[in-house]
Amino acid sequence: MTDDRLIVALDVPNAHAALEMTQQIGDAVNFYKIGLGMLTTGGLALANELIQEHGKRVFLDMKLFDIGATVESAVRGLAQFDLDFLTVHGDPHVVNAAKQGAAGSNLKIFGVTILTSLDRADLDNCLLQPGDIKDLVITRAAKAFEAGADGVIASPQEAALIRALPEAEGRLIVTPGVRPAGAALGDQKRVATPYNAVNDGADHIVVGRPIWTATSPAQAAIDIVASLPKT
Numbered sequence: 001m002t003d004d005r006l007i008v009a010l011d012v013p014n015a016h017a018a019l020e021m022t023q024q025i026g027d028a029v030n031f032y033k034i035g036l037g038m039l040t041t042g043g044l045a046l047a048n049e050l051i052q053e054h055g056k057r058v059f060l061d062m063k064l065f066d067i068g069a070t071v072e073s074a075v076r077g078l079a080q081f082d083l084d085f086l087t088v089h090g091d092p093h094v095v096n097a098a099k100q101g102a103a104g105s106n107l108k109i110f111g112v113t114i115l116t117s118l119d120r121a122d123l124d125n126c127l128l129q130p131g132d133i134k135d136l137v138i139t140r141a142a143k144a145f146e147a148g149a150d151g152v153i154a155s156p157q158e159a160a161l162i163r164a165l166p167e168a169e170g171r172l173i174v175t176p177g178v179r180p181a182g183a184a185l186g187d188q189k190r191v192a193t194p195y196n197a198v199n200d201g202a203d204h205i206v207v208g209r210p211i212w213t214a215t216s217p218a219q220a221a222i223d224i225v226a227s228l229p230k231t
């Protein structure tokens with residue numbers, strides 16, 4: 001049974017391997033995330049094939065950041081591909097420009113709050129304002145929503161706080177950093193189970209390695225879907 005709350009991150013080496021993985025998973029998954037790494041090895045063609053020939057939904061994780069005019073024209077081009085979700089950095093001018101570029105299409109724009117791989121020392125190094133990262137994430141989420149973002153990307157540990165924001169009303173929260181109980185964490189540090197991420201307010205969870213490294217990726221996806229709160 002397909003459940004679009006699960007998005008599978010196709011972080012395999014190239015587009016060919018990714019297409020094979022989606023064929024192996026078959027009907028168990030309907031929604032895939034294609035990241036920046038894949039874009040340089042045929043990711044856009046892969047997105048197009050998954051959408052047009054296999055009827056899948058695609059989240060393009062490009063994390064765009066540039067001056068407004070450039071972001072707007074990049075998004076206008078991408079909006080022709082029938083993609084579902086696109087990420088940009090959550091800075092208000094970037095979100096605003098991306099929304100202009102997506103106008104007239106069904107493409108939803110997601111703001112990245114603060115990369116989960118960054119800690120306070122990294123933010124200091126980037127000259128970013130002092131304060132607790134969680135507070136900065138919440139403030140950036142609110143600003144991204146005010147700028148028109150359809151949703152934000154955040155750690156599952158921030159999902160409940162973001163869901164409680166008045167600005168989050170009617171907007172989407174997507175959380176990577178999701179691990180079924182007992183699964184290897186890899187480099188993810190601030191994780192939650194699929195059940196808890198959704199229970200805390202995530203509309204979609206992004207799961208990569210626990211699925212595509214499994215002996216049976218299809219069964220791993222089915223098990224994750226079965227563990228989600230009932231709709």
Ligand code: C5P
Pocket residue numbers: 009011035114115116117153154155176177178186188206207208209210
């Ligand atoms: O394999 P794993 O489940 O850790 O994959 C998570 C996916 O979500 C990867 O594609 C990763 O790049 C992405 N991601 C993340 N943390 C963010 C934003 C995106 O893990 N803050």
